[in-house]
Amino acid sequence: MKSHLTSMRVTKMKPLTFVIGLTTAMALGTSLSATEDKIIESHGYSYFGNLDYPADYEHLNYVNPDAPKGGELSLAASGTFDSLNPYSRKGRSGALTTLQYDRLIESSDDSVGQYYGVLAESLEYDADRNYVIFHLRPEATFWDGTPVTAEDAVYSHRLFIEQGLPSYAQAVGRMVTGAEALDDHTVKFTFNPEVTRRSLIETVGATPVFSKAWFEADESRRLDEPRLEVAVGSGPYKLDSYDINRRIVYKRRDDYWGEDLPFNRGRNNFDTIRVEYFADQTAAFEGFKAGEYTFRIESDPKLWATGYDFPKLNEGVVVRDEIPDGSPPTPSGFVFNLGKPQFADKNLRKALALAFNFEWVNESLLFGLNSPRSSFTQGTKLEATGVPEGAELAFIETLGDVVPADFLTEPAVTVHESNSARLNDRRNLRQASKALDDAGWPVGDGNVRRNAEGETLKVNIPYPSNLPTSTATMIETYVQNLQSLGVDASAEKIDPAQYTLRSRERDYDMVYSTRYGSFLSTGGGLSQMYGSEEAAFSLFNPAGLASPLVDAIIEASFETDNQADQDTALVALDRALRYEFFVVPVGYIADYWTAYYDMYEYPENLPPFSLGHLDLWWINPEKEAELKATGALR
Structure with missing residues (x-):
């Protein structure tokens, strides 16, 4: 699954691979x-x-x-790590x-x-x-x-x-x-x-x-605890060395038992995979230009539009490559913590969404490179459109009393449009202000909105300090518009370790998140992300969404026994998730943005659901030798 939590550049992810098929x-x-x-x-x-x-x-x-x-794939990570156990409930695991x-x-x-x-x-x-x-x-x-x-x-x-x-x-x-x-x-x-x-x-x-x-062999070894000792595995790579918060190096096993399996042939081609850690995205980009690492997946539209003009790229040492991504986009955005009482009213959530000006963000911060997203299955045959009709309507009608009346008569929810020329779109802000008044949060003392109990309408958005500047600015400008409505809004920049802890404990009012997944088929993972049973604690459901309507659709999708009926149920699920309105959508990019030193090559027909840079790409030894001979590569 591909996502960049530390970036506004929202890529598309491999859809959840539960099950899919066409016939027997x-x-x-x-x-x-x-x-x-x-x-x-x-x-x-x-x-x-x-x-x-x-x-x-x-x-x-x-x-x-x-x-x-042969050769090495070297990548960058930002932030810190204090564990080499990827399955721990605590700490930050290494890449x-x-x-x-x-x-x-x-x-x-x-x-x-x-x-x-x-x-x-x-x-x-x-x-x-x-x-x-x-x-x-x-x-x-x-x-x-x-x-x-x-x-x-x-x-x-x-x-x-x-x-x-x-x-x-x-x-x-x-x-x-x-x-x-x-x-x-x-x-x-x-x-x-x-x-x-x-x-x-x-x-x-x-x-x-x-x-x-x-x-x-040691009773202190647990799956749920952070540790710098690596559990013995059977995979193609093994930890070679690490330096806390600086780098991790994995080495391909000479004795890997599965090298000649049909599933592995042509894969796992690098002798070593090295991850260099940087304090933030700015430092990481400078490290790439200096050759401290050699392969970069760009996640910042501003950098992609303006930063790739440096000697090594102009001389052909570095290649800038846009590679198509066939997955539906990650349904990322500003996620409401539905456990907070101020967000119980969906109309209030919709009012707060009107303060986000995607068009201004896209033009002013992202150089027009993002496209708007409404759907959880954007651009696929599973995207809900218009009002329910035909097979979808018939399916929804089988669900009984959990279906709200307006769900059958209203078109699928789509993102609002804003004026790209100014951040504070007055028309949308006026509409939002009226909706907040109607929801019982009028402007009171100090020009701050309060309910009947005198509580302020509080919206705190924490974000990690290693976010790209464009993402942080997007958050800050959203908060600025919320404040103009009289909302007690704030953005809180914190270190990555603290952000990880607060995310796990759901200690936020709202968070910019890429944790939700798109889907092209059904399965238990849908329940973990969107279902009620684990809603109170699931890390994959940062909103804590618990909807009887969504539950009923997911359960019904499990019972389908052919592709057409499954697809119908999932169209209805997309419609229901949008109806519940627990995420303010942000935009997405249709391609992988890659930049790499001109020694990497990849198959002519990359798969639709993966860039495959870790296991499908390889190094051209002649090009590598030439880069080293000219001093362009260390």
């Missing part, structure tokens, strides 16, 4: 087989049974299978620590909801998905040379249930009733018959697998 596996002639007892055996998994790659596939279609190995862990199955980047074996060479499950059995590859080993066993997979699953993030642990704990190692290389998961059949197999299959022996 037998109709497509895939490699699935079923016995008389309806036990399905396969080299991969998708909910509807379709797999684009047959059992004997040689490599993924979007890789260069002959990509040379890319998950590179070190394999999974039983992994999703391909040219489809949604298709998974293929990595640690598992095959899987089998009954047609009703009451269980799944994974058959592990006997050649799979951790980097300490010990074999990856079914017991390791069971232990890792239980770690996430007992010590993982509460939203994940609770959701998966409801799904899975049993996990057992049938032998050294066979693991079985049994599922709760009372829950949806969606997201079961891919959830347990995509859990990272750790070494049980490593954890049990």
Whole structure:
């Protein structure tokens, strides 16, 4: 999933890969087989049974299978880190620590909801998905040379249930009733018959697998605690070195057991991946120009428009490249904390949204490079338009009393338009002022809005100090417009570690966030982000959205048994999320903005849902040697 929390430049993310398909596996002639007892055996998994790659596939279609190995990918990160455990509930973990862990199955980047074996060479499950059995590859080993066993997979699953993030642990704990190692290389998961059949197999299959022996060798080792000791993994890269708040270096394993797997052929091409840490985005950009790192994904429209005019770029040493991104955009924006009593009234939230002038921000701060976004599935066939009709209307009418009357008669909510020539669009501010009056928050003493109890209409927006200037300015100007309405509004610039803590504890009135995900299919992840059950604590639901309407649509989407009905339900979900109005949308960019020293190359046909710079790109050794010979590269 691609997002830049520290930037206004809102990229599009890989849609949530729960499940997707077109028809049954037998109709497509895939490699699935079923016995008389309806036990399905396969080299991969998708909910509807379709797999684009047959059992004997040689490599993924979007890789260069002959990509040379070698060299270094060096990247930048801003802020700090105090842990090398990516799954801790506390602290700030270092970048890319998950590179070190394999999974039983992994999703391909040219489809949604298709998974293929990595640690598992095959899987089998009954047609009703009451269980799944994974058959592990006997050649799979951790980097300490010990074999990856079914017991390791069971232990890792239980770690996430007992010590993982509460939203994940609770959701998966409801799904899975049993996990057992049938032998050294066979693991079985049994599922709760009372829950949806969606997201079961891919959830347990995509859990990272750790070494049980490593954890049990020291009882102080926990999944939920920050630490600078790395849990033993079986992945292609291993931590080589680190310097707190300065850099992290990962080295490709010479003895990686899975290098020749069809899923991995043409991937994991760099000998080392280095991450350099900088105090903020400005320092990071200067570091790139100086050659302290060599690959950059730009996230600041101002820099993209004006900053890429320096000698190395003009001399051709650095390449500036816009690469198409096929994913729907991240549904990012200013998120209301719905746990705050002042935001209980949706009409008040809509009034406050009118103070955000996207058109001015785009023209004045972002050089016109962003496009407006209304939908959670923007630009796809799942985007709701107009009033409900046809199959969507019929679906909504089956939901019963949870459907508000105006939901059936009003068009899908779209973003308001503002005057780009001036920040304080007077027409919108007048409309907002009247709506706030009607909502019971008139202007009182000190020109500040208060309710009948004398409480001020408070809106505090914390943001991390390593945000790009354009993003910070966007937040500050939004606050400025809120203040002009008499709102007790403030923006609070804090250090990244404090921001992380406050985000986890939901200690904010409003926050600029990219945590919500777009979707092209259904599954349990929708409940974690948009459902009521984990709304009080889910890190993936920063608004704390708890809507009976949204819940009913998500639950109904789980019950669909064909692509057309699933799509209809998800159009209705997009409509409902917009109806609930818990995010003030900001814009997005349709492409990946990349800049890199002219030695990196990538496949001709990159996958639609990933830039793939970590695992699909490679270094041209002749170009690298030339850069070093001329002194352009250290």
